[in-house]
Amino acid sequence: MDRSYAVEIIYRGIFQKTLAKHISRGLVLAAAKEGKTGISFGRYGDSPERNGIPAKNFAIIAPDEVTLEESMAQYEPKQVDVTVVVDDTLCKGVESWAWYGLQPVNRLLGPGGKLVVTSMLGFDDLLKMIHAKDVPYELAIVRGIPSFSGLWVFKDDHTDVRILGTIARLVPEMLSLAAIEAAIRDEWKDELKVTSARKAYSRVETTVVPPGVGNPEQPYAFTLPGWREMPEGIAIRNIPMGGAITDPVTGQVGGYRAAVNPYFKKFTTRTMRPVIDFEKCIKCTLCWLQCPDSCFDVTPDGLYDVRMESCCGCGVCEAVCPIEHCITMVNESAFTDNRSQWEMWKADREGYRAWVAEKISARPERAHGFRLRGLYQEQIKALAAVGLAPGGEEKVGREDTTEASAGGA
Amino acid sequence: MATVQEPTVALGDKEELISGSEAIAVACKLADVDVITAYPIRPYDTVMQYVAKLVANGEMDCEYIVAESEHSQFEIVKHASAVGARVFVGSSGVGWMYAFEALTVTPALRIPMVAMVGNRALDDPGAFGVEHNDALAVRDLGWMLVWVDTAQEALDTALLAWRIAEDRRVFLPCAIGCDGAFLTHSQALVRIPAAERVREFLPPYNRGDLRLHPDNPITVAPQANEDWVMEIRKQNDAAMRRAPQVIREAYADFERIFGRRYGNPFFEEYETEDAEVVLLGMGTLSMPVKVAIRKMRKEGRKVGFVRLRWFRPFPTEALAACLGRFAAVGVIDRDYSFGSPYYSGVVANEVRTALYAAPQRPPVVGFICGLGGREVTVPNVREMTDYLYRAAGGERLVDTYWIGLRE
Numbered sequence A: 001m002d003r004s005y006a007v008e009i010i011y012r013g014i015f016q017k018t019l020a021k022h023i024s025r026g027l028v029l030a031a032a033k034e035g036k037t038g039i040s041f042g043r044y045g046d047s048p049e050r051n052g053i054p055a056k057n058f059a060i061i062a063p064d065e066v067t068l069e070e071s072m073a074q075y076e077p078k079q080v081d082v083t084v085v086v087d088d089t090l091c092k093g094v095e096s097w098a099w100y101g102l103q104p105v106n107r108l109l110g111p112g113g114k115l116v117v118t119s120m121l122g123f124d125d126l127l128k129m130i131h132a133k134d135v136p137y138e139l140a141i142v143r144g145i146p147s148f149s150g151l152w153v154f155k156d157d158h159t160d161v162r163i164l165g166t167i168a169r170l171v172p173e174m175l176s177l178a179a180i181e182a183a184i185r186d187e188w189k190d191e192l193k194v195t196s197a198r199k200a201y202s203r204v205e206t207t208v209v210p211p212g213v214g215n216p217e218q219p220y221a222f223t224l225p226g227w228r229e230m231p232e233g234i235a236i237r238n239i240p241m242g243g244a245i246t247d248p249v250t251g252q253v254g255g256y257r258a259a260v261n262p263y264f265k266k267f268t269t270r271t272m273r274p275v276i277d278f279e280k281c282i283k284c285t286l287c288w289l290q291c292p293d294s295c296f297d298v299t300p301d302g303l304y305d306v307r308m309e310s311c312c313g314c315g316v317c318e319a320v321c322p323i324e325h326c327i328t329m330v331n332e333s334a335f336t337d338n339r340s341q342w343e344m345w346k347a348d349r350e351g352y353r354a355w356v357a358e359k360i361s362a363r364p365e366r367a368h369g370f371r372l373r374g375l376y377q378e379q380i381k382a383l384a385a386v387g388l389a390p391g392g393e394e395k396v397g398r399e400d401t402t403e404a405s406a407g408g409a
Numbered sequence B: 001m002a003t004v005q006e007p008t009v010a011l012g013d014k015e016e017l018i019s020g021s022e023a024i025a026v027a028c029k030l031a032d033v034d035v036i037t038a039y040p041i042r043p044y045d046t047v048m049q050y051v052a053k054l055v056a057n058g059e060m061d062c063e064y065i066v067a068e069s070e071h072s073q074f075e076i077v078k079h080a081s082a083v084g085a086r087v088f089v090g091s092s093g094v095g096w097m098y099a100f101e102a103l104t105v106t107p108a109l110r111i112p113m114v115a116m117v118g119n120r121a122l123d124d125p126g127a128f129g130v131e132h133n134d135a136l137a138v139r140d141l142g143w144m145l146v147w148v149d150t151a152q153e154a155l156d157t158a159l160l161a162w163r164i165a166e167d168r169r170v171f172l173p174c175a176i177g178c179d180g181a182f183l184t185h186s187q188a189l190v191r192i193p194a195a196e197r198v199r200e201f202l203p204p205y206n207r208g209d210l211r212l213h214p215d216n217p218i219t220v221a222p223q224a225n226e227d228w229v230m231e232i233r234k235q236n237d238a239a240m241r242r243a244p245q246v247i248r249e250a251y252a253d254f255e256r257i258f259g260r261r262y263g264n265p266f267f268e269e270y271e272t273e274d275a276e277v278v279l280l281g282m283g284t285l286s287m288p289v290k291v292a293i294r295k296m297r298k299e300g301r302k303v304g305f306v307r308l309r310w311f312r313p314f315p316t317e318a319l320a321a322c323l324g325r326f327a328a329v330g331v332i333d334r335d336y337s338f339g340s341p342y343y344s345g346v347v348a349n350e351v352r353t354a355l356y357a358a359p360q361r362p363p364v365v366g367f368i369c370g371l372g373g374r375e376v377t378v379p380n381v382r383e384m385t386d387y388l389y390r391a392a393g394g395e396r397l398v399d400t401y402w403i404g405l406r407e
């Protein structure tokens, strides 16, 4: 090892804070086992870590102090060797708390870099979300539901060590499995976690993603103004209020759609999104009233349509809607765009009905919603029971079905 | 050349991967601090969180008081110190400003207090990044001020700060400037000294005749009208004038006991021996500056760096003697003093003042860079060096340049 290596860990603020820290710490501790050095830090601007906000941790591993300093003479790495994504819905891109503009999740990867995603999805489904890149990179999947080893509760599902084991396999010149194992023993004093790391090492699934493959969408960018261009006094000019909406089918004009400042998008905080069955809606206005982000547009026919570019996926609308399955939160990875559901429904009611049924049935709810407490434990048991190995070639042992080890199976 | 020279003998240290804030918290534990107050503000809150953890885990025994504001936080430790408790406190940015009234009265009461300032921009607009204006605001109040560069230096300097502040010759509060994010939030491998060694280095705090206690009946801070003020100020001044000697002794003892050598306590010199021009700055600036210097030296440009640690007391003569050796001096300020002489940063003005009476007065160019946590890049450092060579060549330059500003 004659140069430094950089690893970026993209995670959801609060939900996965502890998990991300474990991973970046684990890397540096393992480096120290091999006589190398390193530093582990979080992207500071993300630190308020509101629920679900995409946030980043970094680990820099170097053979010696001087090489480490070379890498640290910048705010954060401009290119990384490995990007870890601990929630697959982040593959749609990130808008960090203190950033503007959507950044592809593979943005910092250099040619041949490794993108490690925790997911139950396959390569194709992930690549529908991950933006296409102009250099090839390697995509690796660590099988498992996104872990929520967060700030509030740390459920040790071994995702941390499974990712460490995976990294040892993908970038052996940075860290050996032996170093990772030694660091795990030292830091967590848990032989089962060592086993989990080793299993992940042997099981990782990878594919090389050629240039141009992936989500073709152009991520939007934000231009930072110079000091002469900026309005004085930290003033932001207001934008037009918005106005009536035109029904794309009947031409009827009415309702109201608030205008939205294009720079304040934040839908990448979302792990689930509401799916609305307009035929069940009784027009009670509760969703419109309660949405904390004022996402609902009033349509000319008096319905409520979510503006998906603003929805943060909090689930409040589902919780307040009095009609069962009129609003249903569905895993974000089931969607490839932010189209208006109301326009889809208007254009093809039959097709829309089938679409809603498919979205609701095929996509299980996520574990960290505010409404459904305890679901995570249920999911962990279910996942352990089916075994996480492809093809189920390995039986899950008794101790592996406990909450603590499901992710490591 | 490393910041800190490695000890030549193993001294029972253990190595841990901790952040700069955590290093200060560990120092609190090692110093066996009696009273700590907390009120959250980033980036300082990482210290209180870690101290809370140490207390909760039974690793540390202290009064941990969550105050209802920064103002109360500093008042609480002020009184605790008056009765003889070793104290720790801290804040950041506008939180530190909220405590300002308490900060102003502490030196006059000759209260040794160690505070960490997790340096942060003064809002608006809700910026969390490093800027030194928060800590520098107490520049003229009688506080000692020291800036650190690494997590290791943060731990060591905290131990030194108690030792210096609690010396009867000094008895002044001391604030440790820790750059937000770069230092407070990055985890590095830090050597943690054994508790016995710390006990050897740091004697118990003895407030002696000034201890507010029933056994020592005194009144502290009665109403002092106009007749008293100048004398009180002069006493503070005398204490501050005694501080440099105490600082020197403390660092010498530190080296003897822990084996880590800081050399000149007041400022660090990097590649200055044969340097033609030098840059000067405080805190974590040194990382990009040193890397840039290594690159520029390969190209034959003899650039050095002086990292100022102690800002109060200011090492006037020593610094002037050092800087007099070079053809030009560039001062990088991570702060700004609006409307000040030459429209400069605070440090540049202090450096110019220090040089005024010196026999050798190189031209001083001020650079405002990295405000609000903006990255100070290697190209930024090159740009500053270019200006320095022009100044060294006799060109009359603008007094202050803003580097890395979006025009």
Ligand code: SF4
Binding pocket: A273, A274, A290, A291, A292, A293, A294, A295, A296, A306, A310, A311, A312, A313, A314, A315, A316, A317, A318
């Ligand atoms: S999930 Fe519902 S309530 Fe929450 S932001 Fe989206 S539309 Fe609004």
Ligand code: SF4
Binding pocket: A276, A280, A281, A282, A283, A284, A285, A286, A287, A288, A304, A320, A321, A322, A323, A326, A327
């Ligand atoms: S809460 Fe449900 S029923 Fe009420 S308006 Fe909204 S979608 Fe319709």
